[in-house]
Amino acid sequence: MPRVLIVAYGNRLRSDDGVGWIVAGDLRQRLASPEVEILQLTQLLPEVAESISHANTVIFVDASCDGEPGELHCRQLTPPPAKAQFSHQLTPAELLGVAGRLYGATPQAFCVSLTGECFEHGEELSESVAGRLPQLASKVEQLTKEVLAGPLATLPSSQEAEAAS
C-alpha cells in the first residue's frame, strides 16, 4: 500500500494539457520507492477512488487554465460539501468525496498544477510550460518527501494553500 499516491492526469494530445503525463515520467525516476505509486490517467473516473482510499496522501498533478502561463500552483484539497452535478468526469476534490463515502477513507490531498498556454491538438508543450517543467517536478518531489518524512496536516506556509471548491 503506497503512502503517497501521485495522480498525474490530462490529455497528451492536447498540448499543455499533457504536462501531468510528461512530468510523471520524470517523477518515476526521482521518486522510485515502494511507498510511492504514480498513476497516469487521461481523466479522473470513479474507479480511482478506490486507489485513493488506500493512500495516506494523494497528490494530483494537472495543467490549469487559471492564471498566467507557466504559473505554478499548489493547493490543499478538501472534499466538496455539495454533490457533483455530473458523473461523467470528476474533479480531484470530488474524487476525494467518493473515496470517503464509498470506502470510508479520505486521505490528505494536494493539487499541484502548472498553468497552460495552449490546449489545442498537439503533443508539444508551449515554451512557457516546457520551461517550467523542472519546477513542477521539483514541487511534487519536495511535497512527496515532506509527506514521507512525517505527517503533513496542512500545506507548508511557503506554499499557496487554497480550499477546493
Next chain:
Amino acid sequence: MGEAVKQGKTIIIDPVTRIEGHSKITLHLDEDGAVEEARFHVTQFRGFEKFCEGRPFYEMPSLMARICGICPVSHLIASAKACDALLAVRIPPTAEKLRRIFGLAQVVQSHALSLFHLSSPDLLLGMDADPGKSNIFGVAEENPELARDGIRLRQFGQEIIERLGGKRIHPAWIVPGGVSEPLTETNRDAILSAIPDALRIVERTLEWFKGRMEHFREEIASFGNFPTMFMGIVKQDNGLTFYDGKIRIIDAAGKVVADALDPTRYFDYIGEKVEPWSYMKSTYYKPVGFPDGIYRVGPLARLNVADRCGTPRADQELAEFHELQRTAVLSSFHYHHARLVEMLYCVERMEQVLNDSEILSPRVRAVARPNALEGVGACEAPRGTLFHHYKIDEQGLIRWCNLVIATGHNNLAMNRSILQVAKHFVRGNHLTPGMLNRVEAVIRTYDPCLSCSTHALGQMALRVELLSPSGELLDQVERTG
C-alpha cells in the same frame, strides 16, 4: 440541422447528459401543446471514414481504436478482422480465443459503465429524483454497495484489457493476423482469480435490478415499447456470441426474418440513410425499405435473437428474460436487464476460454502480405453489431472505408422511442425535471456511443426551453454545470 427548431413550438434538450458523446433532442409541439414530433440530433462529426484514406491498411486497427474511448476493443476487433480478410489469412486458433477474451472484458467494463455510472441513478433513485442527486454521489449515499460494485466491475474489465493489451485505453495488442503477444501464465491466473468476485457482483446486481422493475411499470410500457425487428450475430447453433458467426434477424413476434446471413455481405441487406438533421446515419433492413425496415441491435436484440448463451448461469437468466414477453422482448427499458445477463455470460465465458488447453500457445499471429483488395470485419460491440469495410490499392493504402457503427443501427428506434416517451409524459406548456429526465433516460437505455471522444472541457450544463411559435419563452428547466 437547425431548421426544425425554428418551426412551431420546440423544446430543445441540449446536451443529452449521462451518455457517451454529444447530442441534443428536439420535441415539436402542436398548437395544443401536445408532442407531435421528436428528433435525436447527433451534433458531433468525426470523419474517420474520410481521413483514413491514403493510410497503410496495417495502421487501421490502431487508427480505428481511436474512434472510441469506451469500446476501442470492438473497433480493434472489427478492423483487425477486415485486415485479416485483406491478408486472406486464417488467424491461429489461440489468437482468436485471446481476441474473444479481450472483447468479453470490454463488454463487461462498457456495460458496467452504462448500468452503474450512467443509469443507476435513475434506477435506484427514480426518474423524478432531485436532479442534483441523480449522479454517482446520490447512488453512493443511497446504496454504497451498488456504487462499489459498479467500480469493481469496471476495474475487472479494465484490468483484463490492461493485462492483455498493455494499457486500458486504446491498446494496440490486436493486429492484422492475430495478436502481437501471447498470454502469459501469470496473467491468465490473475484473471481467473478475479472471476468469482465478478460473478458474485453481477448476480447480486441482477437480483437487485429484478427487484426494482416493479417500480418502473409505466416506463417499461412506454420506453421504446413498439414492434421492430431485432438483429445480431449468433453462433451457428444460434447461441450468443460477440466475436464471430452469422447474422440473424427476427421480427417483433419472435419469428425469424432472415437467418445465416453472411456478415461480410452486410451491404446486401442493410441500407444506410443520411438525415439532414443529424451526423449519424440511420440503417434499415433493405428488403423492407426505409423507414419500415427499422430494427434494433445491442443487448436487447442479441438476447432476442439468441436461443442460448452456452454458459450455465447466463442460460438460466436468458430463459427468465425470454419469459418477460411471449414474443420478442420489445421494451427498450429491458436493455438494462439484457446488459446484466450479458455481463454474466461474459464472465462465465471468459473463464471457459481461459481454461482452454491451448490458451498459452505462443503461436498467435499469421504474417502475410495483402492478398485481397477488399475486406469486411464484423463483430458484436457492447452496443450492437459493428462492421468495418475497407478497400485498398496495390500498395496496401486505404482507398475507401465504410463503418457501420452499432449506435447507428438504433438511430431510427431511438428517435421513435423519444417520441413515444415524450407523447406519454410531456403535457402542455409546463415542463418538469422528471419529464426531461425520462426523455433522456430512454436514450440511455440504448447506451448510445456518439463521440467516442471522452475528454470534455469543463462540465456540461443543460437547459430546456419551451418556446411559443413566435419565439416567446413559455417555460424552462435549467441544470447548472
